[in-house]
Amino acid sequence: MTEWFTETLHPWLAQRLRMDRVLYREKTEHQDLIIFENEKFGRVLTLDGVVQTTEGDEFVYHEMLTHVPLTAHGNAKRVLIIGGGDGGMAREVLKHPEVEHLTMVEIDRAVVDMSVEHLPSLSAGAFDDPRFDLVITDGAAYVAETGDRFDVIIVDSTDPIGPGEVLFTAEFYANCKRCLTEGGIVVTQNGVPALQGSEVTNSWNRLGKSFADVWFFVAPVPTYQGGFMAFGWATDDKAKRKTELSVLEERFAKADITTRYYTPAVHQGSFALPRFILDLLK
Known part of the structure; x- marks a missing residue:
């Protein structure tokens, strides 16, 4: 059957x-x-x-949520991933040679262990990289308490229900801001705007309480029904979102990273939002 x-x-x-x-x-x-x-x-x-x-389409999500902030930053040496237990985000972050240390905070050890065993292509050895550090704890508590500082924070969360709900609050975003170095960037998973518009609106308002530049970029992930998926962007350095294409191309070429979806041109274009998403930014 x-x-x-x-x-x-x-x-x-x-x-x-x-x-x-x-x-x-x-x-x-x-x-x-x-x-x-x-x-x-x-x-x-x-x-x-x-x-x-x-396995069929994870590359779109993982490439966009890593290479957009890291390439825009240009010199991210310390990176924090909240969530990401499957290892795909860590895999992409560690492709950047300038990254000296990656901390991944995952609440559920079973997700990591079972992904290593049954989805090894996602992490592709990232968990064995000497630059990688795994912390099993609540991500919201971690950013509230840690003394470490990061150049880029990637919030690879579930939707705002259950364990992931706290990762969409104004308090959490304020604590992420506290953990950033000067000019640092936070990016977040923000659902499918055509079907989950409130996620974009809520994050727009809550991130705006802590950051000078808040926006969204988009990519289509076939598994996630409803068209474009939105990714939140927040930083105090307004210039980073508008980095020129020639600079993005130079940085990405220097990193010598192989991708299946991300390109510097896609990076730049992903910040151009359709009207129905712009209407959610209230």
């Missing part, structure tokens, strides 16, 4: 993925975790009934 994974996105919308082979299924201390194989998308990681990432 064919088993299907049904993700109820909204009361009026759901998507189904065929579960060709279930690799792991367990209720951890924090959430329900399932990893399964699908003919089209490869291996799929889900948490609490929501698809988090797939």
